[in-house]
Amino acid sequence: MLKYILKRFGSTILVLFGASVLVFFMTVHSGDPLADLRESNDPDAPYQMEQRIRVMDLDQPWYVRYWGWLRGVLGCFYGQCDFGVNREGQQMNSILAGAAQDSLRLVFIATIASIVIGILIGIMSAIRQYSLFDYSVSFIIFLFWSMPVFWVAVLAKDYLAIGFNDWMQDGGHFSWPQIFIISAILAVAIPLVAGGDPMRRVITGAMTFAVSVGALWFFDSSSFATTPRIGGIGIIILSLALAVGLTALISGLNNRKVLYTSLMVAGIGIVAYYATWGLLENPPGGWFLMLGLFALTIVVCVVLARVFGGYAKGQATAVSVITGTLISGLILLDHFMYHWPELISLKARPISTIGSHTRRFTEDDVTWWQVNLDLLTQLWVPTMVLMITSVATYTRYTRSSMLEVARQDYIRTARAKGANERSVTFKHAFRNAMIPLATIVAFDFAGLIGGTVILEQVFNWNGMGGLFVTGLQQVDPAPVMGFVIVTGFVAVMFNFLADIAYALLDPRIRV
Structure with missing residues (x-):
């Protein structure tokens, strides 16, 4: 059993690794992270663009960026997790x-x-x-x-x-119409769950209706x-x-x-x-x-x-x-x-x-x-x-x-x-x-x-x-x-x- 658990744990790590590579590749190629700044009329937009390029490492190939992210995540094994920063420079941890x-x-x-x-x-x-x-x-x-x-x-x-x-x-x-409606619903549902012959269901429904009316009245008055x-x-x-x-x-x-x-x-x-x-x-x-x-x-x-x-x-x-x-x-x-x-x-x-x-x-x-x-x-x-x-x-x-x-x-x-x-x-x-x-x-x-x-x-x-x-x-x-x-x-x-x-x-x- 121990051998099987270790084997399954190893395959779990491989699955996570494969999924992370695929998702990272698809995300970085899904659009332009600088699109909002390219369309901005703010005179400070070029500086903001340079800052974002530096923060997100947009001047590097995707696999280099992925390796930098992966090294930070692997730090979790020795208690120093680093999930990187978002495009605003905020720590993701x-x-x-x-x-x-x-x-x-x-x-x-x-x-x-x-x-x-x-x-x-x-x-x-x-x-x-x-x-x-x-x-x-x-x-x-x-x-x-x-x-x-x-x-x-x-x-x-x-x-x-x-x-x-x-x-x-x-x-x-609760108003009295609400009390009667809720009690009637329970009087139908509970016999349906309890089962039994028709007479038993009728008796169960009547008792449920009476108890529900009394309980709801008590809860309302208290x-x-x-x-x-x-x-x-x-x-x-x-x-x-x-x-x-x-x-x-x-x-x-x-x-x-x-x-x-x-x-x-x-x-x-x-x-x-x-x-x-x-x-x-x-x-x-x-x-x-x-x-x-x-x-x-x-x-x-x-x-x-x-x-x-x-x-x-x-x-x-x-x-x-x-x-x-x-x-x-x-x-x-x-x-x-x-x-x-x-x-x-x-x-x-x-x-x-x-x-x-x-x-x-x-x-x-x-x-x-x-x-x-x-x-x-x-x-x-x-x-x-x-x-x-x-x-x-x-x-x-x-x-x-x-x-x-x-x-x-x-x-x-x-x-x-x-x-x-x-x-x-x-x-x-x-x-x-x-x-x-x-x-x-x-x-x-x-x-x-x-x-x-x-x-x-x-x-x-x-x-x-x-x-x-x-x-x-x-x-x-x-x-x-x-x-x-x-x-x-x-x-x-x-x-x-x-x-x-x-x-x-x-x-x-x-x-």
């Missing part, structure tokens, strides 16, 4: 770092959310093949798949950003939109519900070892919520502290599962880790909700339609929570746009892969041996269905990076997409090459990780 941070943050969040949602919907669609739910999901997924990104981005900008801001300025209240909270009671209820629900889903409630382990994880999570409240009020180290606490959570969950899991250590570990992760997410969400009124007081219209962050929120007098809440609100609409097209991909491939695996002999053998349907679906079918999905994740991530080029133009983000377009328009290879190296490296690394994941998902695969 700092520009590239800011652009990469914005774009990759957007793509990573959209990818993770798309994988989770798409795989869950795909599994449900495969289990209930040719049902009303399956047909409805197929219609919606194909609709999302066919939507152009720029069109979806404009609609989302209008309804999810501008419309939401208008609603927040009006106090974030001004939940402007002062949201989960609170201690909510954390306790949701933590216990996650522990029991995940145990029932993965191993069954009859497996007492797994159930008790997950309940212990929930109990520790509830205690941690109160114990860390003061520490997280102004977290020293920011996200480094958050990541450290999350790593500690995973370690505690694994140790508890190994100690108390008994014969079902594997299932106990899976349930404990997922439960601990989701409870950590709930605690983080509650802290963000607690600080939401502070953001509203600073920004009456919290979701901006231009830019990746609010500039004044980077000042020292603004708290860590306000800065990150602002970043999350700016990510909301672009992430939803990327998810719409990406969820469709994961749903269709998960469904088709699950249906193909379900016809295999070992699935029939597992059922013949008396394994319950939960074990057949998740332990036998899903793991093998994940093998082709590993490749899809790698290609889809590269596709999402390409999609951000259009998306960043719509939302006016100063990310990798804007950097790439600006470099092409100005015939400036430095920004273009920065885009190619960062996005290309991430794309080929995802393909590299997908190849390694094959061996982890299927022990028969070694090379």
Whole structure:
């Protein structure tokens, strides 16, 4: 395996090298970098032209310019990266770092959310093949798949950003017609997902409608939109519900070892919520502290599962880790909700339609929570746009892969041996269905990076997409090459990780 990893890593470097040579050659020959100065009536234009020729080395052959750029990039191997300068003489290192941070943050969040949602919907669609739910999901997924990104981005900008801001300025209240319409939609959608005979669907729909009306009325009367909270009671209820629900889903409630382990994880999570409240009020180290606490959570969950899991250590570990992760997410969400009124007081219209962050929120007098809440609100609409097209991909491939695996002999053998349907679906079918999905994740991530080029133009983000377009328009290879190296490296690394994941998902695969 080590030999294979080194071999694949070497081929990855060769791919990046070949791509960089090709893109550099095409960029420098795509136009005249001095065209704007040749057409200028500014008496200082000749001097500016000489300056640009000197900065961009336009008096040198393209391969000499490429070698100068490559030497700076190779310095990354010993900690002295130099991505050159753009035509204005600005260092690309700092520009590239800011652009990469914005774009990759957007793509990573959209990818993770798309994988989770798409795989869950795909599994449900495969289990209930040719049902009303399956047909409805197929219609919606194909609709999302066919939507152009720029069109979806404009609609989302209008309804999810501008419309939401208008609603927040009006106090974030629901009218009774809105409450009834939302409840009616849920009363149709939830029975469609839950399934069952017609009478069961009618009862489920009626109960959903009644609960939705009551919940929306409560949220409206308590001004939940402007002062949201989960609170201690909510954390306790949701933590216990996650522990029991995940145990029932993965191993069954009859497996007492797994159930008790997950309940212990929930109990520790509830205690941690109160114990860390003061520490997280102004977290020293920011996200480094958050990541450290999350790593500690995973370690505690694994140790508890190994100690108390008994014969079902594997299932106990899976349930404990997922439960601990989701409870950590709930605690983080509650802290963000607690600080939401502070953001509203600073920004009456919290979701901006231009830019990746609010500039004044980077000042020292603004708290860590306000800065990150602002970043999350700016990510909301672009992430939803990327998810719409990406969820469709994961749903269709998960469904088709699950249906193909379900016809295999070992699935029939597992059922013949008396394994319950939960074990057949998740332990036998899903793991093998994940093998082709590993490749899809790698290609889809590269596709999402390409999609951000259009998306960043719509939302006016100063990310990798804007950097790439600006470099092409100005015939400036430095920004273009920065885009190619960062996005290309991430794309080929995802393909590299997908190849390694094959061996982890299927022990028969070694090379």
